Amino acid sequence: xxxxxxxxxxxxxxxxGVGQYAFNVIWELYRQDKKNTYQLYLKQPPLxxxxxxSDNWHYHVFxxxxxxxxxxxxxxxxxxxxxxDYFWSPSHYSPRFSPVPTIPTIHDLGYLESRDQFNSKDxxxxxxxxxxxxxxxxxxxxxxxxxxxxxxxxYNIDLAKISVVPNGVGDIPIxxxxxxxxxxxxxxxxxxYFLYLGTLKPNKNIPFLINxxxxxxxxxxxxxxxxxxxxAGKKGWQYDTIFSHVTANxxxxxxxxxxxxxxxxxxxxxxxxxxxxxxxxxxGFGIPAIESQKSKVPVIASDIxxxxxxxxxxxxxxxxxxxxxxxxxxxxxxxxxxxxxxIALGTIKANHYTWANSAKMLINTFNKV
Numbered sequence: 001x002x003x004x005x006x007x008x009x010x011x012x013x014x015x016x017g018v019g020q021y022a023f024n025v026i027w028e029l030y031r032q033d034k035k036n037t038y039q040l041y042l043k044q045p046p047l048x049x050x051x052x053x054s055d056n057w058h059y060h061v062f063x064x065x066x067x068x069x070x071x072x073x074x075x076x077x078x079x080x081x082x083x084x085d086y087f088w089s090p091s092h093y094s095p096r097f098s099p100v101p102t103i104p105t106i107h108d109l110g111y112l113e114s115r116d117q118f119n120s121k122d123x124x125x126x127x128x129x130x131x132x133x134x135x136x137x138x139x140x141x142x143x144x145x146x147x148x149x150x151x152x153x154x155y156n157i158d159l160a161k162i163s164v165v166p167n168g169v170g171d172i173p174i175x176x177x178x179x180x181x182x183x184x185x186x187x188x189x190x191x192x193y194f195l196y197l198g199t200l201k202p203n204k205n206i207p208f209l210i211n212x213x214x215x216x217x218x219x220x221x222x223x224x225x226x227x228x229x230x231x232a233g234k235k236g237w238q239y240d241t242i243f244s245h246v247t248a249n250x251x252x253x254x255x256x257x258x259x260x261x262x263x264x265x266x267x268x269x270x271x272x273x274x275x276x277x278x279x280x281x282x283x284g285f286g287i288p289a290i291e292s293q294k295s296k297v298p299v300i301a302s303d304i305x306x307x308x309x310x311x312x313x314x315x316x317x318x319x320x321x322x323x324x325x326x327x328x329x330x331x332x333x334x335x336x337x338x339x340x341x342x343i344a345l346g347t348i349k350a351n352h353y354t355w356a357n358s359a360k361m362l363i364n365t366f367n368k369v
Contacts, residue, residue, distance in 0.1 A: 003366060004087040004100065006073065007040040007059075011047055014260065016199060016234065018107060020287065021143075022090035024170055027051055028359030036366065039082060043068050070096040086138070086366060092126070094133040101138030103369070105165075106130070108143075108284025108306075109150045110203055117202040131155070139369045141165050141362070143285045146305040163365045166310075167285045168355040169294045175268045183268045187258050193228040194330065195273035195297075197266065197288045198280075200235045200242060205279040205302070205320055207245040212279075212326035214249035219331060225254065232269055234260040270295035275333045278302065279320050286310055290353045293346030298339050300329045310353070314345035 009015075010022035029038065030051035037056040040046075043065045051057060060080075064072055074097040077087070084100040094102040111118060111126045118126065134140060134155050140162045142148040148162045183189065194213065198204050213229045220227070229251075231242075246255050261269070270276065276292035276299050283306040290310065292299050299315035301307040307317070316333060319325040332338060 001036045001085040001366060002039065002083060003036055004039045004041060004077070004084045006069070006087075006089045006091070006093075006095075007042055007046075007050070008044075008068070009091050011042055011044060011050060013047065014234075018091050021105075021107070021167055023050075024168065024355040025090065025359050025362060028355050029363065030054075030057055032356070032359055033363050036363070039084065041073060041076065043072075069093050074098060086369070088141075088362075088366070089133070092130040092133055094136065096132070098136075102133070102136060103139045103141060103365075104130075104133040104137055105141040105143070106134065106147055106151055106284075108147055108282065109154060110282035110284065112154065113282065114203060137161075139163065139365070141365065143167050144306055144309055146309050147284045163361075163369075165358055165361045165365065166353055167287050167290070168353045168358040169287070169290045169350060170355050172267050172291075172294055173264060175264065175271055179264060179268045180272050183265055186265075187230065187256050189228060189230060189256060191226050191228045192274050193230045193256075193272075195230050195232065195269055195276050195292075196278070197232045197269065197276065197291075198278075199233050200231070203280055203282045205281050206231065206242045208320060208323060209277060209279045209326065210242065210245040210249060210251065210255060212323040213255070213330065214251060215323055215327040216330040217251075217254065219327070227254070227274075229255045230258065230269060230273070231255065232258040232261050232266070266291075267295065270297055273297050275300055275330075277326070277330075278307070279318070279326060280304065280307075281320050283307060289315065290350050293343075294350040296343050296347060298333055298342035299346060300326065300333060311349065312345075314342060314349045316342070 009019045010026045012019045015023050040059050042061045045061050046059050073095045078099050086103055087098055087100050088103045090105050092104055094104045115123050142162050142164050145164055148164050151157050151162055152159050217225045270292055276297050278289055278301040280302050286306055289299050289301055301315045302320035303317045316329045318329050
């Protein structure tokens with residue numbers, strides 16, 4: 001088969017979320033599939049870390065960049081001499097018009113429940129462009145069974161038309177004590193720390209995390225607490241209240257914000273944390289949960305459908321609306337017996353979710369549909 005791919009999300013210098021998914025799955029398609037031919041469509045020339053061209057791997061770079069999926073990409077698909085069997089999008093957005101069957105990837109539909117958390121332009125695009133992609137799709141990829149059920153529930157799409165291809169985690173880099181020393185110095189980490197890793201945006205429930213951490217510190221016998229909270233990730237939107245909660249709780253010396261971090265810094269922070277804390281109110285999957293378990297760090301996560309599906313009994317599950325639930329989890333996670341149990345269960349989970357498996361399932365879906 002000849003398969004087209006919108007590779008723009010993968011072709012970014014800073015990759016988070018969908019960009020991370022696209023980059024890793026595209027690399028695994030390149031490694032695993034020598035039978036099908038892939039045509040990758042881009043606004044900009046491929047970055048140096050993208051897979052090199054080969055007999056079955058070809059890049060097509062063109063513009064105009066503005067409204068690329070609405071104008072440039074459809075025009076190219078209709079006028080090019082190349083015949084495609086399918087066109088896969090690692091994101092929600094398929095080409096506005098397409099002469100070939102499309103396969104979008106739906107990561108989550110949480111924005112439909114929290115429309116007030118987006119500006120008018122972004123929410124219009126999320127709602128309408130995603131809806132158009134779903135209804136015009138020949139087949140749909142969902143990153144979890146939860147997301148698959150949501151697509152069926154909200155849009156009444158036949159479940160047989162939706163395949164689940166979970167996210168994954170690749171091999172993690174080796175980090176040293178010297179790397180950790182540099183990270184501690186750079187970010188001002190001087191104590192044991194709990195870690196939140198992800199974009200700063202409303203559904204991540206970070207004010208709730210800060211308030212629960214403040215209550216946790218009050219349970220400590222010493223007035224000079226031996227714990228810090230590291231919040232690692234770039235600013236997304238509607239994040240101002242996060243900083244006001246730090247000030248209100250007088251936690252300026254106990255809560256550290258790193259902003260965007262490198263891959264080496266990310267894995268170094270994971271490996272040396274007491275626990276990874278993920279108090280989201282909505283997720284389609286939750287890659288940081290599996291990254292944490294891959295790093296042999298126990299996880300505290302919200303009682304939401306995606307985390308229940310992905311983590312099962314391998315994490316402490318808390319109520320994301322009850323600060324006392326999280327405060328108690330921060331206390332409980334220090335138990336050596338519980339930590340050993342969760343690390344063992346988490347390692348099993350992490351070994352199941354790999355980018356190699358994700359690509360294998362995607363290739364099987366291409367061949368099946």
